[in-house]
Amino acid sequence: MDKNQLLREIPSIDRLLQRSETKVLIKKASFDLVTHILRSIIGEYRNLVLKQQDPELTPLTEEKVIGMLIKQISQFIEMNLKQVINGTGTVLHTNLGRAFFSEEMKEDFFKILSNYSNLEMDLTTGKRGSRYSHLVEKIKFLTGAEDALVVNNNAAAVLLVLSSIAKGKEVIVSRGELVEIGGAFRIPDVMEQSGATLVDVGTTNKTHLRDYEENIRDETGALLKVHTSNYKIVGFTKDVSLEELVNLSKAKNLPVIEDLGSGVLIDLEKYGLAHEPTVQESVKSGADIITFSGDKLLGGPQAGIIIGKKKWIDKMKNNPLTRAFRIDKMTVSSLEMILSYYLQEDSIMSKIPSLEMLTINYKTLEIKAKNLKDLIEKKCGDSVIITTQEDYSKVGGGSLPLEKLKTEIVVIDFQNKAISAVEKQLREARIPIIPRIHKDSMILDPRTIKERDFAYIASTLKDTLIDK
Numbered sequence: 352m353d354k355n356q357l358l359r360e361i362p363s364i365d366r367l368l369q370r371s372e373t374k375v376l377i378k379k380a381s382f383d384l385v386t387h388i389l390r391s392i393i394g395e396y397r398n399l400v401l402k403q404q405d406p407e408l409t410p411l412t413e414e415k416v417i418g419m420l421i422k423q424i425s426q427f428i429e430m431n432l433k434q435v436i437n438g439t440g441t442v443l444h445t446n447l448g449r450a451f452f453s454e455e456m457k458e459d460f461f462k463i464l465s466n467y468s469n470l471e472m473d474l475t476t477g478k479r480g481s482r483y484s485h486l487v488e489k490i491k492f493l494t495g496a497e498d499a500l501v502v503n504n505n506a507a508a509v510l511l512v513l514s515s516i517a518k519g520k521e522v523i524v525s526r527g528e529l530v531e532i533g534g535a536f537r538i539p540d541v542m543e544q545s546g547a548t549l550v551d552v553g554t555t556n557k558t559h560l561r562d563y564e565e566n567i568r569d570e571t572g573a574l575l576k577v578h579t580s581n582y583k584i585v586g587f588t589k590d591v592s593l594e595e596l597v598n599l600s601k602a603k604n605l606p607v608i609e610d611l612g613s614g615v616l617i618d619l620e621k622y623g624l625a626h627e628p629t630v631q632e633s634v635k636s637g638a639d640i641i642t643f644s645g646d647k648l649l650g651g652p653q654a655g656i657i658i659g660k661k662k663w664i665d666k667m668k669n670n671p672l673t674r675a676f677r678i679d680k681m682t683v684s685s686l687e688m689i690l691s692y693y694l695q696e697d698s699i700m701s702k703i704p705s706l707e708m709l710t711i712n713y714k715t716l717e718i719k720a721k722n723l724k725d726l727i728e729k730k731c732g733d734s735v736i737i738t739t740q741e742d743y744s745k746v747g748g749g750s751l752p753l754e755k756l757k758t759e760i761v762v763i764d765f766q767n768k769a770i771s772a773v774e775k776q777l778r779e780a781r782i783p784i785i786p787r788i789h790k791d792s793m794i795l796d797p798r799t800i801k802e803r804d805f806a807y808i809a810s811t812l813k814d815t816l817i818d819k
């Protein structure tokens with residue numbers, strides 16, 4: 352059809368607003384939302400016509416617009432952030448929200464959020480209290496540190512520490528530790544924002560104690576050690592241990608800051624994983640200030656935990672950035688719950704899902720994989736070829752980059768349908784399912800999938816195979 356004719360036939364917004372279906376929607380949502388979406392539908396159609404790429408383009412009838420309007424309004428109102436099923440096996444998957452909470456927390460957590468709380472009231476004196484007071488004693492006990500402060504995330508923690516301690520001064524860091532962490536957190540950039548000057552010493556693969564020593568001068572404000580948590584330099588390497596740095600700093604009367612990144616509180620070696628330096632070890636080594644994330648190996652909410660010597664923490668409390676980075680009651684309450692689980696060691700694995708998934712044994716994974724495979728096979732029949740095999744899962748979240756966690760995966764090949772089409776449909780399902788794709792096969796790693804989601808996965812997979 353002729354372009355001008357198509358444009359002429361576009362229904363007017365005024366007419367559409369008069370229709371009974373539209374009036375119902377205006378009552379349910381609002382006049383503004385309905386007109387906003389009508390304009391966008393009509394604008395998009397107009398662009399299509401003007402581009403003239405589709406010769407099959409038919410006139411936009413009022414009925415078509417109303418159909419789209421109903422669908423788009425409900426999509427717009429519906430929560431866009433939703434639960435997904437992580438089939439990738441990567442436990443601390445940054446794009447999928449890193450650590451999540453156990454069902455166990457639901458009741459206590461919601462009670463805080465749906466009521467007033469003593470967030471900033473000291474109930475023994477009735478006077479104003481600190482929101483950090485709920486966390487500080489538990490963090491001190493668990494880590495052995497003198498004092499603690501919690502901010503929005505670890506990036507904010509590093510920025511606050513540098514700004515409070517080394518603004519206008521030089522901070523010495525090894526060249527091998529100038530890391531970039533996902534989401535554009537780069538040590539040199541953070542340093543610049545803080546007002547401290549970066550002095551990088553040594554080389555990418557080797558830094559010696561003398562490299563730090565030779566660069567200390569009157570302008571030096573601190574020594575910084577960054578845990579290179581998302582990569583490893585292997586081969587001909589040398590770095591300076593935290594202990595060595597602490598000894599040097601004592602002689603020179605300078606603070607040592609350690610950005611630990613992940614921050615584990617329990618020794619994962621006991622559970623068969625590689626040794627990741629624990630927070631307690633860093634405290635014992637004598638670092639003055641240590642920072643780590645709340646939602647990496649700790650398994651809690653997004654947060655940046657700062658621990659260390661009281662005199663430095665006091666300095667940070669007076670920095671206006673502390674207020675700008677302050678955590679809200681959702682973080683205070685969920686982090687306090689997580690910390691209280693760490694105080695009850697016997698049940699910790701079952702209460703912190705990321706720890707449970709990281710330490711689940713291979714035998715259990717074999718059984719889970721077989722159950723998932725059987726369910727899918729039963730539902731999908733001949734349209735899939737499905738096997739299980741040994742493979743590896745990742746820790747994720749920039750933690751333990753080389754650690755390969757032995758797992759048993761379910762490998763699915765499709766007989767009559769392109770894998771990309773299946774993947775897209777799974778991603779757009781009611782509860783989206785995110786698999787791993789490897790060499791044109793679809794992989795589901797049971798490590799990160801809850802058993803109770805298996806039936807849903809099988810039936811959703813079947814649905815994607817039915818419609819052409």
Ligand SMILES: *Cc1c(COP(=O)(O)O)cnc(C)c1O
Pocket residue numbers: 504505506507532536577578579580581610611612613643644645654655748749
């Ligand atoms: C992850 C990480 C950060 C950033 O932490 P967020 O909590 O994501 O802000 C900073 N430094 C190191 C070494 C990290 O591993």
